[in-house]
Amino acid sequence: MASENDGEMSGDSMCKILKEEGLGKWDETFRKMSVIKLRELNDGVLTEMGIDPLEDRQKILDSILKIWPAAHKVFNDPIHGHMELHPVLVKIIDMPQFQRLRYIKQLGVGYFVYPGASHNRFEHSIGVGHLAGELVKALKEKQPDLNINDRDILCVQIAGLCHDLGHGPFSHLFDQMFIPKATRPSGSLGEKMRTWKHEDASEEMFDHLVESNGYLPGMMEAYGLKLSEDLDFIKEMIKLPEAKKKYKGRPEEKSFLYEIVANKRNGIDVDKFDYFARDCHHLGIKNNFDHGRFIKFARVCDVDEQKHICTRDKEGNNLYDLFHTRYSLHRRAYQHNVVKIIEHMITEAFLKADQHIQIKGSGGEMFTLSTAIADMEAYTKLTDCVFYKILNSTEDTLQKAREILKNIVDRKHYRFLGEIKHKGTPTKDEIPQLKEELAAALPFPRQGVQADGLTKEDFVVLSATMDYGSGAEDPINSVDFYSKKNPNQTFKITRKEVSKLLPVQFSETLFRVYGKKMDSKSLDAARGHFEQLNPVWSDSHVTEP
Structure with a gap:
């Protein structure tokens, strides 16, 4: 079903298209029009508007045909098969701000360890856009009373497609490791760098994408979007507003739409659905979570006077598979000791x-x-x-x-010496302290200066925290379920109700220790320091490479 505004465009958006075509001289003719009905524009109408010569009228009509009506396109994907994408999504994909994602590895430096991990943010983002559409369409079909319209669907798809526009080189390395350590200039930029995350850049890059491509705003309007509301809605789904802050893009009764692309409530969203399936495929790791099954059982219910996406009570095991897959990918790939x-x-x-x-x-x-x-x-x-x-x-x-x-x-990276299972939550002062103790932990009793000459600068200590997505908490506690008998009433399910074979602890922190000197004598000495490290650092034992 077409949107009620399908085939309409504002005068301002039309002026941007005229500028792209070198027809800016007709700006004033169109700018005074609040709404332009594209299906009614023809040579006769343009002539009555005073647009002359014929060549200009033809250029205007040709420019409209570039954006509306346009056919959907089918993309063949190794994960989701044949994906049919809306013309607006195809237009965004073809823009340089999106094409740059072809050159950013999905798993960052994971490709240096896993030779199959050559996939990029480009195909992941297309997959998320596709799955976002699948989930919101499924909700619309099952629950017509939610009043999900075509504008909602297209906005959710665009948000899924554009959620990772802001990633920098090697994905999370750039915003989580490089920017926090970079020298900050004085003023507003320095303050921005202090808290900057890739989601901030995704918002800004989306604005840049819309503003720098004259055809896109008109095309969005032609397919029914209201830019004054929907651009805010798309950006809010990319980067959710702070807690307790009201959404601008959609009213409270449609708050569940904000849980599709990036679900801060319980972490169950289509972003994970795609990267679990895609990363496992390229890493050669089995994915036990079935996102198609989750979509089948997804339902919007009232929870504490708010609408949230819930799932069937029998899906507890499938969700634990999701959370365990997350942990497994972090342990085996994302935070592999060589990757780190x-x-x-x-x-x-x-x-x-x-x-x-x-x-x-x-x-x-x-x-x-x-x-x-x-x-x-x-x-x-x-x-x-x-x-x-x-x-x-x-x-x-x-x-x-x-x-x-x-x-x-040349594969001359710092060498892994071992890891320590931390007892609790590490503090920022513990890594420097651990490096001091490493240098002081002599392989055997000696007097005076250390014969091997190793100092704290010859060690690297990195922390790695792995969990099920909710820190130390059981992630199932944040999920609401419904039953087949009463699909409109929600309730919680405990871990014991799902299975007695599930974990009782959901988070662990490891300290990985590396030696920077790579000659055999220094490495042997560094291992000796590590072996003699005070056992107080370890939860139960020290794991060696």
Whole structure:
């Protein structure tokens, strides 16, 4: 069913299209029109409007045909099969702000460890857009009383498609490891860097995508979107507003739509559905969670006077499979000990290269590797390719960064010595303390200066926290269920009601210890230091490589 506004466009949006076509001289003719009905525009109407010559009228009609009506396109995906995507989604995919995701690895440096992990944010984002549409359409079909309309569906699909636009080089490495350690300039940019996350950039990149492509606003309007409401709605789904802050895009009775792309309530969302299936496929790891089954049983119910997406009571085991899959992927791939140390080394290289990388942004202004987050034109040019730009550079200023990256390529990364299972929640002061104790933990009693010469600078200690998605809490506690007998009444299910074979602890923190010196003598000495480390650091035992 078409939207009630299908085939309509504002005068301002039409003016942006005219500018793209070099027909700005007709701006005033269209700007004074509050609504333009595209299906009614023809050569005769344009002639009556005073648009002459014929060549201009033909260009205007041709430009309209570029955006409306347009056919859906089918994408063949190894995970979801044949996906039919809306013309607006196809238009967004073809834009440079989205195409850059082809050059950002989905698993960051995971490709250095798993040779199959060559997939990118590009195909993941398309998959999320597809699944977002599948879930919201399923809810609409099962529950017509929710009043989900075509505008809602298209907005949810766009949010799914664009949720990762803001990722930087090597995905989470950039916002979680590099930016927090980068030198901050004074003023507003420095303050922005202090709390910046890739979701912030996704919002900004989406704005940049809409503003820099003259056809897109008109195309969105032609397919029924109300830009004054729907652009806010899309960005709110990409980055959810702070708790207790009211949504601007949709009223309270449609708050469940905010749980489809990024579900902060219990972590069950289509983003995870896609990356679990896609990452497992490329890593060669079995995925036990069936997202298709979840979509079949998803239902919107009233919970504490709010509408939330709930699932059937018999789906407890399937959800524990989801949460366990998350933990397993973190343990075996995302936080693999070699992945983490290569991330650390790339971060070191980026920090040394930061001020020596120059990226041209809007108005010709130049930005560094870290300050590019302030300008989306510059940030659009920032992808994993910066690794090879540094690696293949010849400038003396990039020598130290280049040497680190060359060591990674030559597989001369810092060597894993072992890991310690932490007893509780680590504090920020514990890693420096652990490095001090590593240097002091002599392999055997000696007097005076350490014969091996190792200091705390010769060790790297990285923490890795892995859980089921809700920290130390049982994630099932945040899920609401309904029964076949009473589908409108929700209730909680405890872990024991699902199975007696489920875990009782849902989070653990590991300290990974690495030696920076890679000659055999230094490595043997470093292992000796590690073996003698005070057992107070370990929960039960020390795991060696």
